[in-house]
Amino acid sequence: MPPPTQPPSAQTFLGDIAAAEQAAPVPPPPPPPPSSDDPKYAGNPALFEQDKQAAEQATAAFVTAAKARGAGWRG
Amino acid sequence: MISKWLATSPLMMLQELLDQPKDKMPIFKPAIGPVVVMRHADVIKCLERTDLFTVDPYAAQMAIATDDKTRCPHALSHFLLGTDRDDLYRLDDVILRRAVSRRDEETLSALARREAEQWTEATRRAATGEIDIVTTLAKFLPLRIVADYLGVPYYRDGEPSVLPGLCGGDRFALDPDLQQVFTFTKIQEGIVPRADDLFNWVKDAFRNIFNNFNPALPQFAEFRARGLTATEYLSAYIHALIKHYKERLQRGEEVPDTMLTRLIRMQLELAAGTDTALEQDLATLLGAPPPPGELARRLSDSMIRSNVFGTAVGAVVNPQEATARIVDSMLRLKEGQYEILKGSTFEEAHRLARIEQGDPDYAHSLQILRKYALEALRLQPQGEVLLRMCVQDNSELGGTLIRKGTMVFAAYAAAMRDPEVLPHPLAFDAYRDERPVAYLGERERANEAPQSQNYLQHGYGRHKCLGRYASEITMRESLRALLRLGQLARRSELKMDEQILYPESLRVGFT
Numbered sequence: 001m002p003p004p005t006q007p008p009s010a011q012t013f014l015g016d017i018a019a020a021e022q023a024a025p026v027p028p029p030p031p032p033p034p035s036s037d038d039p040k041y042a043g044n045p046a047l048f049e050q051d052k053q054a055a056e057q058a059t060a061a062f063v064t065a066a067k068a069r070g071a072g073w074r075g
Numbered sequence: 076m077i078s079k080w081l082a083t084s085p086l087m088m089l090q091e092l093l094d095q096p097k098d099k100m101p102i103f104k105p106a107i108g109p110v111v112v113m114r115h116a117d118v119i120k121c122l123e124r125t126d127l128f129t130v131d132p133y134a135a136q137m138a139i140a141t142d143d144k145t146r147c148p149h150a151l152s153h154f155l156l157g158t159d160r161d162d163l164y165r166l167d168d169v170i171l172r173r174a175v176s177r178r179d180e181e182t183l184s185a186l187a188r189r190e191a192e193q194w195t196e197a198t199r200r201a202a203t204g205e206i207d208i209v210t211t212l213a214k215f216l217p218l219r220i221v222a223d224y225l226g227v228p229y230y231r232d233g234e235p236s237v238l239p240g241l242c243g244g245d246r247f248a249l250d251p252d253l254q255q256v257f258t259f260t261k262i263q264e265g266i267v268p269r270a271d272d273l274f275n276w277v278k279d280a281f282r283n284i285f286n287n288f289n290p291a292l293p294q295f296a297e298f299r300a301r302g303l304t305a306t307e308y309l310s311a312y313i314h315a316l317i318k319h320y321k322e323r324l325q326r327g328e329e330v331p332d333t334m335l336t337r338l339i340r341m342q343l344e345l346a347a348g349t350d351t352a353l354e355q356d357l358a359t360l361l362g363a364p365p366p367p368g369e370l371a372r373r374l375s376d377s378m379i380r381s382n383v384f385g386t387a388v389g390a391v392v393n394p395q396e397a398t399a400r401i402v403d404s405m406l407r408l409k410e411g412q413y414e415i416l417k418g419s420t421f422e423e424a425h426r427l428a429r430i431e432q433g434d435p436d437y438a439h440s441l442q443i444l445r446k447y448a449l450e451a452l453r454l455q456p457q458g459e460v461l462l463r464m465c466v467q468d469n470s471e472l473g474g475t476l477i478r479k480g481t482m483v484f485a486a487y488a489a490a491m492r493d494p495e496v497l498p499h500p501l502a503f504d505a506y507r508d509e510r511p512v513a514y515l516g517e518r519e520r521a522n523e524a525p526q527s528q529n530y531l532q533h534g535y536g537r538h539k540c541l542g543r544y545a546s547e548i549t550m551r552e553s554l555r556a557l558l559r560l561g562q563l564a565r566r567s568e569l570k571m572d573e574q575i576l577y578p579e580s581l582r583v584g585f586t
Contacts, residue, residue, distance in 0.1 A: 013080050013088040014095075017105060020076055026106040062107075 030058035077109060077484070078289070082575045085459040089113055089489035101473025109482035110472075111460070113489035115496045117472040119528065121463060121485040122536040124471060128463035128483055129159040130538060136284040140306050141381045142256040150256065151378060154385035156538060157284075164537070166373055169360045169519050171382060173353075174337040175225075175541055177524050183224060183548045190219040191556035198560065204585060205566055209578045212553045213398035217391040218270060220545045221277070226320075226333025227313060227387050229273040236267045238319055243269050253314045256377060261304040265311035272308070277391040278577065279305035284388065285462075286576050294574070309387070313380050321376075335383050342374040360519040390542050392577060396457040397532065397546065398553045399578040403569045404451035405554065406583070408503050410565070413454065416504035419447070424505075428558035441551060446505045448550040449530045454503065456532055459488035487531040497529060514539065560585040 034041065034051040041048040080088040092103050092113045103111040112121050121128050134157035142150035153160075155167045191212055198206045206212075222228040230236050230243025241247055246264040266272060283302020287295060313335070320330050321339050330336045341353055358364040365373075372378070407413060409421035424447045430440040463483040470476045477483065492500040497507070511525035514536060526539055533540035533547075540546060557563065566582035 013084075013091050016080070017076060021106065 026062070030062045031055055033059075077105070077111065081459060081484075085488065089459060089486050090492070092486075093489050093493060097473075102475050104475055104477070109484050110465075110475075110477055111484045111486055112472050113486045113493075114473065115490040115493035115528075118485050118487055118490035118531070119535060121472055121483060122461065122487075122534065122538070125159040125537050127465065127467050127469050127471060128485075129466050130157055130462075131159070131464040131466070132288070132462050132482065133157040133284055136287075136302065137385060139303060140280075140310055140384045142377045143258040146258065147256050151372070154381055156385060156389065159537070165361055165519060166357070166365050166369065167378075167382065169357050170338075170341070170373055171386070171541055172520075172523065173356070174334045174341070175386065175545075176522070177544050179224070180544060180548065183220065183545050184552065186219055186223050187216050187548050187552035188556075190216050191552045195556045195560055206557070206560065206583055206585065208402045208553075208557065208581045208583060209395065209399050210580070212556060213395045213402075213578070214274065214391075215270070216398070216549045216553055217394040218274060220542075220549060221273070221387050221390050223331070224333060224545060225383060225387050225390065226316065226331065226335030227273070227309075227383065229268045229270045232269055238267060238315055241267045243267055244272075247315065249311055250314060250318065252318075253311065257310060257314075259307050259311075261300070262307045262311065265315060266308055268308075268312060274391060276305040276309045277388050280309060280384075280388045281392050282576065286574075306384070309384055310380060313383050313387075314376070317376055317379055334386065335379065338374065338379045338382070342371075342376075342379065345371055345374060360521060362518060386541060389540070390545065393457060394546050394549050396578050397452055397550055399569055399581050400455045400457045401448050401451040401550055401554055402557060402581060402583065404455035405447070406563070406565045407455070408451065409563070414499065414502035416499060416502045417506045419450070419503050419505035424554070425558050428555045441555075443505060444555050445547060445551045446507070448547070448554050449509075449527075449532070450503055450505050450507065451554075452532050452550070453491045453530060454501070456488040456491065460484040460486045461534060487535070491529065491531055557583065562586050
């Protein structure tokens with residue numbers, strides 16, 4: 001990513017944000033990863049594994065979308 | 076996206092956010108990335124609620140100026156600007172605010188006035204009818220404060236320094252005592268700094284701590300390396316100064332009265348048991364005495380070194396930009412770009428600046444010039460946001476849920492133009508009520524001046540700038556000196572560097 005020396009392309013900040021959201025949609029934030037201590041997984045390791053994989057896939061999709069959006073910041 | 080707008084059109088972006096209906100957009104929270112807090116009440120709350128929003132993002136690069144924990148496992152590795160842990164923060168805070176105090180206003184004013192007048196005299200002698208504010212007053216008044224008030228001096232090339240046998244530009248061996256606790260990876264020798272050495276060290280270290288977070292940017296690695304090199308040079312030099320002045324004090328010799336020597340005096344008097352007042356005062360401010368041995372630990376050579384380092388690093392490039400912004404804003408005032416309230420004209424500032432010491436209106440003129448500087452900077456602020464890390468899920472800011480781990484941009488530049496608290500926020504009014512409040516005035520900030528709720532350029536709350544008094548005096552004296560040059564006219568726009576982070580030039584003509 002080049003250093004931010006060019007003026008923003010859109011006329012407004014929120015317009016720029018809306019354009020970026022349209023160009024690179026971001027899925028909903030991923031759910032927290034499941035905990036094996038959760039009672040609902042007691043005696044059901046397959047369900048735990050299934051939820052774990054779903055959470056990992058959601059996180060990966062979110063990270064990919066975030067990167068496509070150019071996530072990163074400058075203090 | 077947010078970074079790009081903050082770098083290129085920050086005030087337009089923040090104004091747009093402020094203009095959104097409050098019920099629809101109390102804060103700006105994108106699907107990903109940092110949250111932007113722009114309304115006054117929320118910015119204040121964000122800066123006050125250090126239990127929810129911390130300065131953690133700054134901590135890692137501040138720690139490189141402290142002792143190496145791999146060599147000294149029990150070393151303290153924080154600077155107070157990078158921690159919100161009460162056990163680390165509060166004791167350092169009261170110690171440093173004892174060494175850098177509002178009682179020094181007269182000393183600071185004299186230092187800044189002398190430096191400013193040297194530059195304006197030199198400018199007049201040059202007879203070009205023009206001054207570049209960025210490379211003169213804005214740069215050298217803060218450097219003078221660092222040299223003569225904080226106690227980290229610079230020298231001309233070949234000029235004898237306080238370090239025995241060493242002149243400006245000379246190299247010196249790294250002290251084995253320091254190498255026992257501090258790891259050098261970039262430098263083999265120290266340098267007695269010239270003005271540009273000291274300025275560049277401070278700037279490189281500052282940028283690495285506060286403006287170099289994104290590894291995707293092409294200069295990230297270079298800025299990180301430069302920050303580390305600067306930290307090593309500055310640490311080696313401050314250590315040499317501590318060692319020198321400590322020996323002199325132990326021999327009963329006179330030393331300059333600076334932040335650095337005050338901290339050494341505290342250390343020596345504590346060790347000798349001759350300053351029981353220090354422990355009593357700190358216990359009163361903190362509400363309880365520090366744990367046994369903790370005060371000595373906080374006044375160790377290592378802590379004095381890293382605290383003087385951190386204070387010096389914060390004391391140059393921010394004031395430099397602030398002065399440049401103030402002058403730019405004052406020229407905008409002269410050019411008719413602001414609505415003017417209560418007679419706050421450029422011409423009135425010019426008149427006030429020419430009131431001489433001894434005139435019955437002199438003290439009043441300084442007070443109003445200070446307010447001109449604050450108001451000018453409110454409208455053209457240096458920096459726009461303070462960075463905080465959300466450390467606990469909460470909905471304290473505008474009722475919007477912010478998750479743990481979210482970066483928060485506390486946009487003080489927006490808060491200072493929020494019409495809910497500042498009437499006519501885009502107008503220039505040098506007589507605004509500052510709305511002072513005594514933050515922690517009944518405890519550890521009992522000796523501090525109240526802080527303004529309207530002028531937030533020096534932060535607010537716990538991390539209110541340690542150098543606020545010096546900074547305000549620097550701003551006032553720079554403005555006064557410039558106005559005294561004569562009739563002013565803009566000769567250039569304010570030019571910033573490639574990253575739009577640091578000022579490079581602002582030329583002003585005078586007749």
